[in-house]
Amino acid sequence: MPGITERLLYRIAKRWIAGYSLDDAIKVAHDANNRKLRVILNRLGEHTPDEKLIQGYTEEYLRLLDRIRAEKINGTISVKPSQLGLAANPSLYKANLLRIVERAEEYDQFVWIDMENSPYTGETLETYREILPGHRQLGVCLQANMKRTESDLKDLIPRGGIVRLVKGAYPERGELAYKKRSEVNANYVRLMTMLFERGGRFAIGTHDGKLIDIARELAKVRQPNFEFQLLKGIRDDIKPTLIEEGYRVSEYIPYGPEWYNYSKRRMRERKRNILLLLRSITG
Numbered sequence: 001m002p003g004i005t006e007r008l009l010y011r012i013a014k015r016w017i018a019g020y021s022l023d024d025a026i027k028v029a030h031d032a033n034n035r036k037l038r039v040i041l042n043r044l045g046e047h048t049p050d051e052k053l054i055q056g057y058t059e060e061y062l063r064l065l066d067r068i069r070a071e072k073i074n075g076t077i078s079v080k081p082s083q084l085g086l087a088a089n090p091s092l093y094k095a096n097l098l099r100i101v102e103r104a105e106e107y108d109q110f111v112w113i114d115m116e117n118s119p120y121t122g123e124t125l126e127t128y129r130e131i132l133p134g135h136r137q138l139g140v141c142l143q144a145n146m147k148r149t150e151s152d153l154k155d156l157i158p159r160g161g162i163v164r165l166v167k168g169a170y171p172e173r174g175e176l177a178y179k180k181r182s183e184v185n186a187n188y189v190r191l192m193t194m195l196f197e198r199g200g201r202f203a204i205g206t207h208d209g210k211l212i213d214i215a216r217e218l219a220k221v222r223q224p225n226f227e228f229q230l231l232k233g234i235r236d237d238i239k240p241t242l243i244e245e246g247y248r249v250s251e252y253i254p255y256g257p258e259w260y261n262y263s264k265r266r267m268r269e270r271k272r273n274i275l276l277l278l279r280s281i282t283g
Contacts, residue, residue: 009260013262016231017253020255020259021256022064024255025255029073032251035240036240037249038074038251039253040075040076040078040251040252040253041064041076041077042078042080043061043064043254044262045256046080046083048082048083051092054085054092058084058085058096062099062100065100065104076111077104077109077111078141080116081097081114081116081124086120086127094131097113101137105137108137111138112140113139113140115142115143118146118173118176124140128140128156129155132160132161138162139161139162139163140161140162140164141164141166142156142163142166143168144165144167145177145178146178147175147176149191150191157200164205165195165203165206166205167184168184188206188211189211192204192218196215196219196222196226200225203228207231207234207235209235216245228247228248229250229251232251232253
């Protein structure tokens with residue numbers, strides 16, 4: 001039985017997650033499509049070495065692709081490497097990822113790979129580079145807070161890599177990551193400019209209004225194949241505006257009983273969400 005803190009947090013977490021089940025995710029996806037948003041569905045869960053659980057996650061993504069196809073949802077999925085086997089065995093992860101990508105290709109669907117914390121970065125990108133030549137409908141997330149990301153981006157762009165650029169949500173050591181917000185933002189602008197100048201298809205994943213405005217300005221100079229990606233329940237004020245301006249906008253919609261750790265990251269990212277929690281406690 002969940003404790004009172006967890007129950008209260010779930011009331012807030014419903015802003016960011018679709019619910020517990022695949023059916024919940026499909027329902028919320030239809031609602032987003034009705035608001036002219038594309039969707040990126042993610043089954044929560046990560047960092048598992050349990051092979052039975054890993055296969056369960058893999059099968060659920062296959063079912064999710066089937067439902068997206070059957071219900072004509074405008075959107076796709078995003079998977080976490082440590083959820084599909086990277087926390088157990090890189091070869092298991094690659095095999096499961098290929099199963100998912102090949103099912104998506106049957107439906108002419110795209111697949112995104114989330115980026116997790118630094119112990120998984122190298123293997124995530126190595127597997128992406130291995131698979132990409134034969135599977136072009138595949139993108140990977142890069143984090144602007146990581147010092148290695150500029151080098152990774154310079155490597156991926158000539159390969160035709162498709163990148164979602166985000167700030168990064170995981171706590172990292174100072175030798176690996178920029179710690180000051182100003183440094184992260186400055187690196188984000190550098191990397192985003194590189195994508196607009198040299199990239200093919202890419203995604204700008206940020207809720208920062210200043211960075212979104214810079215992306216708008218960069219898009220005026222060159223008309224690249226890009227979209228804005230924002231989390232469910234965050235910056236709902238700007239999503240309709242971007243759509244009206246003619247940009248593609250996707251909403252990242254996670255679901256699943258493993259919502260608790262995900263929601264704690266969202267709270268750390270956006271301190272003002274603590275105010276929402278307090279309001280829910282006081283009614």
